[in-house]
Amino acid sequence: MDVKKKHKKIVFLMQLLLIIVLVMIFVAERQAMKAGTDKKVITIAIVQDDRVQDYTTNYYTNWLEAQTNCSIEFEYIPHGYKKEYIKALLTAEPGKIDVVILPQDQSIVTNEEFLSYVSKGLVYNLNSLTHDKTNYYSILNHPGHPGLKESLLIDEQLYYFPNAKTSRTSKNFQTFWINVKWLKALGLEIPTTTKELYEVLKAFHDRDPNGNGIRDELPLVGCEADYALQSYNFLLNAFAYNDPVNLRFVKKDSVSIYSPTTDEFREGLKYCHKLYSENLLAEISFSFSQNQILETVCSPQDLVGAFASQSIVDNIYANTPSILSCYVQVPPLIGPNGYQNAIYTMPKPSIGAFIPANAKKPVEAFKVLDAMISEEGALIGAFGEYDVDWTFSLGEDLSLYGNKAEIVTLNYLKSKTQNKNYAGAGVRYVDAMYVDGVAWNGDNSLVEFLDARAVKVYEPFYNRRLQEDIRYISTQVDEPVELARYTDAMITKFITGECDIYSKDQWKAFVERSNELMGG
C-alpha cells in the first residue's frame, strides 16, 4: 500500500517537474525572441562569389553578428547590372541598403564614379563615426602604416573602408615571366640583357618552340589594361628609370628629370619598336583585354613565350599547375648601358566597402565594417576560422618569403569553395606581418609561392630612397593626370610606329608638350 502511495507521489512530482521545465523553456524562448528583435538588421549589398557557399550561414557573418549584436541580411548585386544597381541603391528613397561590399579584384565602382557619388552627397561621411575607440581609427593612425590615412581621404574626409593589398608581392610593380619549356626546347638560356632577350624572342618567333610546325608563336605579349601588364614598361626599365605609377620622374644629381624625355628612354622606345616591328612584341598586346590575354597564355596550343605582370595569376589561371610550371621569372634585364632596375610600388587601397548616405542604420553599419577591419576580423577574412583553417606558427615554420612564419594554414581556403569568409571581398587590412608571414602549404603551384619567389629575385633591384623622392616630385606637377595620359599614349604610338621614334621633329614635339604639361 505504502509503495503504491509512494509511486503516486513520485509520478505527481515528476509531472510537476515536467510542467516547471516546460514553462521555463517557454519563458526562455520568449526572452530570446525578444532579444532577437532587439538586434538591428543590417542589409549588405554584395556580389555573389562562386567560392562562397552561403553568405547567410557563413562563419564570417556569424562572427560579425556576434561581435556587433546586429543581424545581417544580404541583397545580391545582379551580375549583369552591377553599376546600374549601385547607382539605383544610392539614389533610392527610402534606402534599404546599409552597406555596400565590393569585390576584391573587380572594380564595379571606379574611383571616378565613387568621387562623383561623394560629390553628390550619396555616400555617408565616416568622419564622425571614426572616433579613437574604433578599430579603423587605430589602423589609420598606427605609426606602422605611414601614408595610409592620406591615401584614403577625399577632401580631408573618410568615405570608405579599404581593401588593401599589403604583401611584398603587391609592392613589386612588375615581374617578367618566360616560357622555360620553349627555352629548353631550343637549348636557350634565360636572358640577362636586352640584347639576349632580343635573340631569345627572335628564336621563339623563328624556330617553332611549341613544335606544332606552324609559326603561331607569340614571343612576347602585353596588355594595355594595366601598367604592370604592359611588358614594355619592364623593358624600358633596362634603359631608364620607368615608374609609370609615379609619373616616370627620376632624380639625378638632386635635379628632377622627366624620364620619358631623356635619350636613354628614347633608346628604350626604339628597342621596343624594333620588337614590335619584327612581330616579337605581339600586336595583340595593344588590342586584347586582360581576359583575352589570359586565355591566350593558357591556350592548350602553347602560344606565348613571355609576358609581364605583378602576379603570375594575372595572366594564368590559378588552377592550372601544368601551365604555371612552364613560366619562370626573369631577373630585371641589364640594358645597353648597364642599367638594371625594378620598381617598388605602394599600391593604393581599393574601395572595400561604404555606407550609402540613405542607409537607415549607419551607426550599426559602421560597427559591422569596423569589426571587419579589426585584427581578428581581418584574419578571419583572409584565412578563415582560427584553429580550423589556420593557426599561429610555433616559430619553426618558414613563410613563403623565407622569413619566420606567423600563420600556418591548416585548410588553405584560396581558390576553394568555402563557407568561412567572403573570399577577399569587402573590408580588408591584414597587417603585412601576417600576409608575408604565411607558411608555405607545400603546393609547388601555389600562386602566392611562385609570386614570392619572383619577389625575392626582384627586391635587390629596388631603389626605395629614389622612389620616395619621386613620389613627392610627382605631386608638384601642374597637370599630372593629363601628363600621364599624354605620355602613355605617346609611348604606345612610338612603339607601334604610329609616331616615328626616329623622327627628330616628332620627338621634339613630344618633349615640348611634356614640358608644357609639367608646367616647365
Next chain:
Amino acid sequence: MKVKNIGIAILICTALSVLLIACTSSANQQSTQQIFLKDWEVAANLDANQTPDELYQAALKEDILTIYSVTTRLFDTKKYFEEAYPGLTVEIKDIRSKDAIKMIRNNYEANSFECDILICSDSAGNLYNELIEPGLILPYVPWDIESKIKSNHINSKLNFLDEVILFVYNSARYNQSPIANIWEITQEQYKDKIVMASPLSSFSTYGFCATVLTEEEKMLAAYRAYFGQEPVLDKGVSIGEYFWEQAAKNIVFVNTSDEVAEGIGSSGENGYDLGIMLSSKLRLCELGYHFEPIYELDPFAAVYTPNSVMLVAGGKNTNSAKLFVRFLLGETDGTGKGYMPFSTPGTWSCREDIQDGNDVSLEDMDVVNYANSFIDNNTDYLDHFFQGLLKENIN
C-alpha cells in the same frame, strides 16, 4: 530505493551500449577498410602479364588518373602519355612528399580513394610507417620491365629515379669548390652565405640532415682532420647535432631546392656562395643558372635520396595507373618517352638499359646512403631537433 536502482541500472546500460556501439562501429570500419584494401589488391592483379594494349583498352573505361607528385617534370610525362594514349587524362597534384603522405592518409581515413599514384621522395621516415606498412601504397613492377631494373631498386617500394642531396657552389664567384671539408661551412666567413631548404619543408633535406646525424664516426674524423683537435661537446650533444647547431647559424633557410637554385645561381656573384640541394636541379644550369656540384668533400658530399613510384591502394583507375607506371619507366625496352624528362643532369637511372642523366656516376662521388631505418624509428626525435634548430635560426 528499488526505483532508484532501476534508474541507475538503465543509465549504466544505456551508456555502455553507446560506448559499445561506438567501439564496434570504429572496429568495423577499420576491418571493412582492411578487407576493402585486400580485395582491391587481389582485383588489381599486380603480378599479371598484361600488355600495354590490354591495359589501354581497360583504362579507356576508367576515369581521370590522379597522381600526387613531388616533381614538376611529371607534367612532361603526362603530356607524352596523353599523346601516346588518346582518350586518357592525367591530373597531377604537384605537392611536397609530406603533404602527399598526409593527403593519402586522410583520404584513407575518410574512405575516399581519389589518388591513384604517388611519386615521392624516399627519404622521409613516415612514408614507411604511414603508408607502406599499413598497405596504403604498393609497388607495381611491370612483368616485362622487372629484369631491367637495377638491384636494390625494388623492395617495399619501387625506386624509379636516383638523386642525391648535395653541396653546390656559386660558379660565378668561384672557379672551383671553395670547401674541401664539410666542417668549413661552420666558419664565420660563410655567415648568411649558404642556402638550404628547411628540413621541415623538404623531405629530401630532412633525409640529408638526419643522415649527417647518424654518420658520427665520419663526422668526427672530418672534424679532427679540419680543426686538428678533438671537438668539445656539451654533455648529451652528439657530433652531428653539434655540426647542425654550428652550421645553422650560417645557413639561410628557404622552402625548396628551386629556391636554393635561384638563390645561388641566378644573381651572379651576388648570389649565395654555397647551397645544399637536390641534384636534379643541376638541370637548371642548362637555363643559365651558374652553380656547380661538389662531388668530393670530406667526409661526404652527398646523401643518396631515391624517388619512388607507388600505386595507391583503393585507387579507382588501376589499369590507367599500371599503364602510366609502365610508360614512366620507359616501356619494355626503355626507349619510351615517359622516362626522358627524368634523364637530366643530377639524376641516375633505375634501369640497366637507360643511361644515367648525370655524367659522373654515383660510384665516383663521395655519397652516403640515407639513414633509412634511423629515420623510420626516430621521427619524433628528428622533428623535435629540427624544430629547435629552425626556431633558433630563422628570422
